Amino acid sequence: MNQLDPSSQKQKWTNSVNASKTTQCQDQPTSTALAGIKVLDLSRFIAGPHCGMLLGDLGADVIKIETVGKGENTRTFSPQLDGESIYTMVFNRNKRSLTLNFRDAEGQDILRDLVAKADVVIENFVPGTLEKMGCGWETVSKINPRLIMTRISGFGSTGPYSNRPCFDVVAQAMTGLMDITGSDDGSPMMAGTFVVDYATALYAAVGTLAAVHHRERTGQGQVVEATLLSSAMSMLMTAIPDQLLFGRTMTRMGNRDRFNAPGNTFRTSEGHWILVITVGDEKFRELANCMGRLDLLDDPLFSTNAARMKNVDAIEGIVQAWASNRTTAEILPLLESRGIPCTKVATVADLVKDPHVIARKQILELPQASGPVPVQGFAIELGETPMNLRYPCPSIGEHCSEVLTEWLGLDEERIASLRERRIV
């Protein structure tokens, strides 16, 4: 984790992507879908913060509550830019930050006052922590019966593992996601990113918004629970019925498609990896055409997807032999012209230069205090209520005064006293 000189790197970034292609904070946000929804985000790491960020992207007023002084756990994580964690930045745009000493009785009072004004609380503490802070569901639902409390954990509040710590990769390992990833002759492999954390964040957001909808109609708040384990399991395709009905244990098979043939990565003459996938016989006909092998369509070994699945080594061998004698630049435009899904296996270095990514403004620039930080943009587009960047990732406690005044009507004197005693 070498740290390069940030100033020279900022220059590089400015040169590499035209600034007009990125989005800056807007002074006058347009109407947003969740305008007026107040969210207290007490969560740490990824699943909770990503959920909160998404609600913020959609226009909710999201207050990130952090520990006085040191801030959220990830604030020290690499990579850093001028002492600010980029790791924290990618999960915490469109939030304001308020620090609060949860161990202090007055801090707990303030938390309860904030909860009383909130529509949604997001938390992923170890089970029982909120209760110790006097903010368990029994307590806060009496103060604010309209509250949605979104609880994110590894295993949920019940069951034998409910008190175990969990991280994304633990859930990947426990559910078989690792066992089904990797080469068929290699070891179980984790996905290269936090797929379970991201999925859990999204399930939590879906549950939260469904609960908000119910609340708007009935006035009734509730607890929403999302877990790493159930989110990971939800992504198992047909693995569970395969196992329980047929005794077939789904496992890893490299880059080979599980349901269609041919579908795999292949090497071109210059040694690039390309991905080619045919879904259905129609696309296979197009591929056979591209390869000048219309004979395959009449060959009983390859004429149907079911036949090709049985003879998958043979059909992939034919595609590989064809690709080996051609360059990436020859193959991809040809397949694309025939509507066959294909691509070079890109690096992140390729991605940031991709003309489609640039045209769609999928890289967003966060105007952080330490300089502009390019990050992945919004994953959803809403035609009438577009997502926009109202805040970069806040510094620790940046909005204490603002939030305490706006939400609770505290005056300067009171806030100064709280600060002095390190309660905020």
Added chain:
Amino acid sequence: MNQLDPSSQKQKWTNSVNASKTTQCQDQPTSTALAGIKVLDLSRFIAGPHCGMLLGDLGADVIKIETVGKGENTRTFSPQLDGESIYTMVFNRNKRSLTLNFRDAEGQDILRDLVAKADVVIENFVPGTLEKMGCGWETVSKINPRLIMTRISGFGSTGPYSNRPCFDVVAQAMTGLMDITGSDDGSPMMAGTFVVDYATALYAAVGTLAAVHHRERTGQGQVVEATLLSSAMSMLMTAIPDQLLFGRTMTRMGNRDRFNAPGNTFRTSEGHWILVITVGDEKFRELANCMGRLDLLDDPLFSTNAARMKNVDAIEGIVQAWASNRTTAEILPLLESRGIPCTKVATVADLVKDPHVIARKQILELPQASGPVPVQGFAIELGETPMNLRYPCPSIGEHCSEVLTEWLGLDEERIASLRERRIV
């Protein structure tokens, strides 16, 4: 893809998991979060259907619109049970099925009549298809200004690749997700499941529910767009700033954690893979304690996470040497007792027997016509409006009469005529 005799397999499943541990369709569903929300799900494959299913799980009335006769594209996919696709089942519970001939003018009239009554339409056709069917946004938003139209595609409606076909793995390959997955000395690797399809489904659901919220307050419907490309990009952690600010291209590093050391898979004395991860110095202290190596805490090579990251081969070597001489049954309870996240790298065969999975009822039984089919359960829990199973995956066109009567008030005679002419 061998097909075993289903009847013997059903027996096996019934034996292997106690039926009382699974959920059956409930005759009297409790209050659900999205009760009263009407959804037309025109989508195919995974991302769209999973989004629709989730809204159905949350209580929406979801009508799956399928091609007359052959049904949705996945209906022929393996695995199958008595001629029904289990692949279709896992993405289509809690929906009713209506077949409709989109190419027929009367079929298109019926579709527009349904759209006029719908709150949400989900579609993932090739761009321009709905327009050809007389159901483009310009048309239907005039008929039903409160409509949310959720459009799911590979690349979105604008940009140079907007007309290209895309599948989950293409998005994994294009965005670098494949390049960052796999062994550091091996080739780029796809995740073993459709992580991008699932993420896109979830982003689409989040966007849809945010748009419903806006609509409830303003009466204004809108188009929501989710894409495989942007959903895949959203899961890139710090890869984009790493690339653009520091010129560091994130790539694959096997099962090694990117941010903490030690965090990796290790082999136990009997050759099992286990996953152990320490996040922060506190957990490392516990691990050192378990290994009887408190000396490591004072060793400048290993005393901080930053130091361990620099000497990651050495610290992982120490853990591996320790694990090599112990069984899984010795290691895991010891680490668990110290609160260190760890697990055996499980197969799906292990997962379905996991006591926590069973205690949490995370396997749900779909009462399909061909017999009970166990699938992954609900990923979210809502305390006051629990998700429940109202319908298994429907057979093709199973609810034609029911839906045409309920939604459009058509009489038996009209429905019979539509059937006869194969319009429904």
